[in-house]
Amino acid sequence: MGNDKNVDVSKVVREKDTKTRNENYNQYVNQITPKNSLPKNMIGAFLVGGIICTIGQFFTNYYMSMGADKEAAKSYNTITLVFLSILLTGIGIYQKIAKFGGAGTLVPITGFANSVAAPAVEYKKEGHVFGIGVNIFTIAGPVILYGIFSSWVLGLIYYILKQLDVM
Amino acid sequence: MEYVKAFLVGGAICALVQILLDCTKLMPGRVMVILVCTGVFLGALGIYEPFAEWAGAGAGVPLTGFGNVLFKGVKDAIDKEGFLGIFKGGFTASAVGISSALIFSYIASWFFNPKMKS
Numbered sequence: 001m002g003n004d005k006n007v008d009v010s011k012v013v014r015e016k017d018t019k020t021r022n023e024n025y026n027q028y029v030n031q032i033t034p035k036n037s038l039p040k041n042m043i044g045a046f047l048v049g050g051i052i053c054t055i056g057q058f059f060t061n062y063y064m065s066m067g068a069d070k071e072a073a074k075s076y077n078t079i080t081l082v083f084l085s086i087l088l089t090g091i092g093i094y095q096k097i098a099k100f101g102g103a104g105t106l107v108p109i110t111g112f113a114n115s116v117a118a119p120a121v122e123y124k125k126e127g128h129v130f131g132i133g134v135n136i137f138t139i140a141g142p143v144i145l146y147g148i149f150s151s152w153v154l155g156l157i158y159y160i161l162k163q164l165d166v167m
Numbered sequence: 168m169e170y171v172k173a174f175l176v177g178g179a180i181c182a183l184v185q186i187l188l189d190c191t192k193l194m195p196g197r198v199m200v201i202l203v204c205t206g207v208f209l210g211a212l213g214i215y216e217p218f219a220e221w222a223g224a225g226a227g228v229p230l231t232g233f234g235n236v237l238f239k240g241v242k243d244a245i246d247k248e249g250f251l252g253i254f255k256g257g258f259t260a261s262a263v264g265i266s267s268a269l270i271f272s273y274i275a276s277w278f279f280n281p282k283m284k285s
Contacts, residue, residue, distance in 0.1 A: 038189050045185035046178035049229070053177025054170050056224035061169070074227060075263045081228065082264065086271040090279035103185035106195050107202060108177070108228045109264060115199065117272040124276045132276050136269065139196045143230075144265060147203040147237050148257045154211040155241035155253040162245065 041102050048101030052108045056081055078109055085110035086117040115139035169223055176225030199230055206234020211242075236260050 012028055015021035059080050063073035088094040094114050098105040105111055119138045123131040137144075188198060206229075209215040215235040219226040226232050240260020244252030258265075 042182040042185045046182040049181025050174040050178025053225045053228045054174045056228040057173035078264050079267045082267040083271050086275050090275040092282045103188050104181040107181045107184050113268045116268040117275050120272040120276040121279045122281050143199050146200045150204045150207040151237040151241045151257045159245050
């Protein structure tokens with residue numbers, strides 16, 4: 001970090017020539033922007049995401065050993081992970097894991113649950129309908145809309161192909 | 168072995184998405200939409216299901232797995248009920264995930280208060 005020549009803010013402010021000033025400013029912004037190294041973030045995402053999926057595998061196996069069939073076990077697993085994620089979001093731990101895990105906390109279903117729970121807690125002061133009720137869908141809304149829509153489009157194609165005896 | 172596969176595959180998907188996050192500055196909400204739609208698409212192509220069969224929770228827990236389940240729900244509903252299934256299957260298949268997230272989040276909002284940003 002900072003092996004380029006260091007630019008002082010005063011140097012940016014005092015510079016008369018606009019072009020040089022803009023260049024200096026950009027360099028200054030680059031300097032003070034915290035650098036996140038991609039390899040480090042990827043390792044964090046890999047570890048956290050991997051662990052969440054391993055926990056999911058554990059619960060799936062557990063529910064199957066309790067006598068649930070495979071599909072039911074997966075559904076129970078989803079409920080369990082969603083519940084744990086929302087609990088951890090409520091007590092403020094999920095956010096801390098997310099700082100280290102990045103995409104590792106975003107990609108699993110727990111990230112979806114977190115994106116539903118966080119605004120629900122955040123906006124409770126604004127009331128049950130226009131606070132929680134509206135904002136609970138801030139992220140869940142787009143996910144549900146485009147998930148449903150894309151599966152509807154592809155489902156329609158599947159239906160047509162099936163009517164034509166292609167599939 | 169099952170656990171190793173779940174760990175490696177799940178971790179790999181998350182690491183790949185991390186590249187997407189870091190290199191494109193996409194907002195997390197957009198990334199989630201992209202993941203679900205990718206899952207729906209790969210599910211429709213018949214690629215995701217065999218992959219999920221092999222990788223277990225490593226493919227099922229990420230949101231791409233959620234998308235795959237969505238399409239599978241639509242497909243099964245079409246096979247069973249015909250045209251009506253196109254409109255019915257998606258919500259049926261995603262009901263468990265969406266309902267549990269909504270219900271538990273609403274209950275959580277009774278008990279928890281926003282954390283002060285440190």
